[in-house]
Amino acid sequence: MNRPVAAPDTRDIEIERKRLTDALAETWKTPSGIWGALATVDHKIIGRRYIVTAFVFLGLGGVLAALMRIQLAQPEARLLGPDRYNQIFTMHGANMMFLFAVPVMEAVAVYLVPLMVGTRNIAFPRLNAFSYWIYLAGGTLLWTAFALDMGPDVGWFAYVPLSGPQYGAGKRADIWAQMITFTEISALAVAVELVVTIFKQRTPGMTLDRIPVFVWAMLVTSFLVIMAMPAIVLASTSLILDRLVGTHFFNPAEGGDVLLWQHLFWFFGHPEVYIIFLPAAGMVSTMIEPFARRPAFGYLGLVMALIATGILAFGLWVHHMFVAGLPRLGDSFFTASSMAIAIPAGIQVFCWLATLWDGRLVFKTPLLFIIGFIVTFVIGGLTGVMVASVPFDTQVHDTYFVVAHFHYVLIGGAVFPLLAAIHYWFPKLTGRMLNEALGQWSFWLIFVGFNATFFPMHILGLEGMPRRVYTYQPDLPWHGLNLFISLSAVILIAGFLLFFINAFRSARVGEVARDNPWDAPTLEWATTSPPPSYNFPMIPVVGSLHPLWDDRDSLAVANGLRTDRRELVVTTLAAAEPQAREASPRNSIWPLWAAIATTIMLIWSMFSPWAVVWGSVPVAVALMGWFWPKGTPEDES
Amino acid sequence: MNASKLLTHLSVWAGLWLAPLVWAANMQFGQILPYADCRSQLHASAITSFVGAALTIASSLVSWLTPAKVIADSEEHRANADFGGAVSALSACLFTFALLMQGIAAMVLTGCER
Numbered sequence: 001m002n003r004p005v006a007a008p009d010t011r012d013i014e015i016e017r018k019r020l021t022d023a024l025a026e027t028w029k030t031p032s033g034i035w036g037a038l039a040t041v042d043h044k045i046i047g048r049r050y051i052v053t054a055f056v057f058l059g060l061g062g063v064l065a066a067l068m069r070i071q072l073a074q075p076e077a078r079l080l081g082p083d084r085y086n087q088i089f090t091m092h093g094a095n096m097m098f099l100f101a102v103p104v105m106e107a108v109a110v111y112l113v114p115l116m117v118g119t120r121n122i123a124f125p126r127l128n129a130f131s132y133w134i135y136l137a138g139g140t141l142l143w144t145a146f147a148l149d150m151g152p153d154v155g156w157f158a159y160v161p162l163s164g165p166q167y168g169a170g171k172r173a174d175i176w177a178q179m180i181t182f183t184e185i186s187a188l189a190v191a192v193e194l195v196v197t198i199f200k201q202r203t204p205g206m207t208l209d210r211i212p213v214f215v216w217a218m219l220v221t222s223f224l225v226i227m228a229m230p231a232i233v234l235a236s237t238s239l240i241l242d243r244l245v246g247t248h249f250f251n252p253a254e255g256g257d258v259l260l261w262q263h264l265f266w267f268f269g270h271p272e273v274y275i276i277f278l279p280a281a282g283m284v285s286t287m288i289e290p291f292a293r294r295p296a297f298g299y300l301g302l303v304m305a306l307i308a309t310g311i312l313a314f315g316l317w318v319h320h321m322f323v324a325g326l327p328r329l330g331d332s333f334f335t336a337s338s339m340a341i342a343i344p345a346g347i348q349v350f351c352w353l354a355t356l357w358d359g360r361l362v363f364k365t366p367l368l369f370i371i372g373f374i375v376t377f378v379i380g381g382l383t384g385v386m387v388a389s390v391p392f393d394t395q396v397h398d399t400y401f402v403v404a405h406f407h408y409v410l411i412g413g414a415v416f417p418l419l420a421a422i423h424y425w426f427p428k429l430t431g432r433m434l435n436e437a438l439g440q441w442s443f444w445l446i447f448v449g450f451n452a453t454f455f456p457m458h459i460l461g462l463e464g465m466p467r468r469v470y471t472y473q474p475d476l477p478w479h480g481l482n483l484f485i486s487l488s489a490v491i492l493i494a495g496f497l498l499f500f501i502n503a504f505r506s507a508r509v510g511e512v513a514r515d516n517p518w519d520a521p522t523l524e525w526a527t528t529s530p531p532p533s534y535n536f537p538m539i540p541v542v543g544s545l546h547p548l549w550d551d552r553d554s555l556a557v558a559n560g561l562r563t564d565r566r567e568l569v570v571t572t573l574a575a576a577e578p579q580a581r582e583a584s585p586r587n588s589i590w591p592l593w594a595a596i597a598t599t600i601m602l603i604w605s606m607f608s609p610w611a612v613v614w615g616s617v618p619v620a621v622a623l624m625g626w627f628w629p630k631g632t633p634e635d636e637s
Numbered sequence: 638m639n640a641s642k643l644l645t646h647l648s649v650w651a652g653l654w655l656a657p658l659v660w661a662a663n664m665q666f667g668q669i670l671p672y673a674d675c676r677s678q679l680h681a682s683a684i685t686s687f688v689g690a691a692l693t694i695a696s697s698l699v700s701w702l703t704p705a706k707v708i709a710d711s712e713e714h715r716a717n718a719d720f721g722g723a724v725s726a727l728s729a730c731l732f733t734f735a736l737l738m739q740g741i742a743a744m745v746l747t748g749c750e751r
Contacts, residue, residue, distance in 0.1 A: 209720035
């Protein structure tokens with residue numbers, strides 16, 4: 001009788017450190033070369049790619065903003081014609097919202113969340129790779145179309161009937177709608193990965209009350225993405241069907257409804273603001289601790305504020321439609337809910353202020369950006385309460401007052417924290433520190449430049465200057481302020497340029513970072529900078545919210561994982577007690593093939609509905625290849 | 638998991654499952670009841686919303702009070718239950734707010750508006 005031969009014990013128990021790390025490095029490695037780079041499923045490599053790509057889109061969107069400011073610096077300027085200007089403001093908005101703001105927040109989470117919860121890779125790592133390729137394809141589609149003078153010209157919200165078949169000739173609106181499909185697939189994929197990672201892959205001991213606030217923020221944000229994005233997928237698909245097949249979802253002449261578009265768009269569009277803001281708030285709550293040298297004040301309050309904002313975010317969308325002629329009671333209802341959301345935002349601001357008040361502040365660049373964020377976001381929040389009031393909103397709707405408000409909220413509320421985060425986590429991303437002097441210079445230039453650029457826009461709006469006009473007549477009283485704004489934008493651009501130069505330079509020749517250069521308390525700092533492919537040689541076990549402060553000398557670890565296959569610890573949802581050892585997929589080229597097949601299908605479907613039928617065949621083949629057993633140890637589970 | 642443990646679990650998290658459920662049910666009633674309101678001027682939509690608000694307040698209280706009664710086998714489990722109860726109770730308050738808003742709005746309307 002044949003007896004099975006016992007496999008050699010490949011668990012990480014009682015193996016000397018060097019042998020353990022060598023075995024893990026071999027199991028979790030990304031092979032060098034182009035093929036390895038294309039097939040990798042390492043969340044850190046994909047996260048870094050996401051971040052760099054998103055910042056490239058930020059730079060491109062910034063160039064468009066600069067062009068608009070040059071055009072508006074003087075009346076009747078002729079640098080841009082009305083058609084190109086329409087494309088530019090649409091591209092600027094769509095690019096910043098769909099290709100920069102949302103993806104960059106998810107990108108930071110893709111890199112950091114697995115490290116912060118103490119696991120070795122994100123859940124569904126191949127889906128993660130697929131999401132990046134799809135995001136890249138969507139961005140490339142939009143910018144290629146713009147380069148070919150086919151850029152969308154219907155505003156970032158593409159209201160019908162302007163974007164419908166009656167008025168939107170050519171393929172410009174289709175490019176917008178299909179770009180949405182790309183970015184939504186990508187965002188939804190990452191959201192699902194993050195929810196599963198946070199719920200099931202937290203390290204043993206990381207109970208609900210020990211989850212870092214940034215991780216909580218990403219959990220709430222992921223649920224927002226999952227619940228909000230189907231509305232825009234439905235809307236953009238209906239728009240494409242109206243344009244390509246001749247359905248009449250938004251055509252009142254045939255029983256459709258143009259207001260349906262606005263409801264669907266803003267049911268997604270308003271939570272979108274919080275999809276951008278909540279990760280930023282989570283970053284601030286996490287980063288503030290090492291720079292205040294104390295735990296963040298009011299952990300429960302901070303977490304509840306995130307959850308409350310996430311829930312209330314779905315009850316506000318009509319405040320974007322106050323001039324659409326909805327019933328007055330409906331408007332009042334949404335005024336109340338819009339003002340109510342200031343409460344959780346206020347709770348967070350007071351928690352941050354209390355943390356700073358009672359802290360021993362370390363004035364490094366990240367803290368400067370955090371303070372800049374609080375100042376700017378509070379101003380943006382106050383004007384938000386103003387435009388939540390129907391009579392006031394009716395007066396300033398579609399004026400530069402609204403442009404000023406949302407730039408204060410989005411740049412103040414998201415970009416300032418993001419820049420703080422890049423300065424803070426740069427050593428973990430690259431193994432090198434950003435230059436502190438250049439960092440402080442870039443902060444002051446951005447802070448002064450931002451306020452000088454956007455604050456006067458409030459006044460311009462109150463003086464009646466409408467949004468989305470490519471020029472204005474010399475006899476209107478807007479020239480002086482417009483010139484001042486355009487000159488101030490130069491300071492803002494200089495600040496961003498300095499930041500980019502600092503990042504490029506420091507990534508190559510910056511001071512080498514220690515594992516935990518800020519003496520921070522969260523788990524991502526428990527490993528090397530940058531982390532190895534397997535993140536942690538042994539899975540850390542936490543006993544508090546601040547494991548690196550409370551267990552400073554020795555962090556407990558869990559063992560028993562195999563070293564010859566990619567394995568993770570799966571834990572229970574609330575108490576984070578170990579439940580199982582689960583395999584994590586190896587590198588694969590199939591997510592790239594699947595993304596290419598999906599891209600071909602989606603682009604083709606702008607021209608022919610049959611693309612959905614024939615284009616789905618290669619997608620199905622790619623998915624079969626993706627899930628086909630490869631004979632690796634990971635297939636066993 | 639035995640019955641008493643399941644009941645404790647459900648009680649700790651009542652604010653997070655019962656309150657949204659009540660709110661969702663009220664949304665459905667809000668689609669149906671205006672026809673009855675218009676015919677009889679009952680204000681049934683408002684009454685349903687306020688009853689729903691009372692239920693969510695109750696779920697909030699249950700979530701808030703249950704962790705104190707949990708016999709935890711460790712300090713860690715006790716803290717986790719306290720935190721879950723607090724998050725759950727405060728989340729229920731949000732749904733109470735939404736239900737009260739809907740109730741007040743329904744008081745102003747006759748149900749005959751189209």
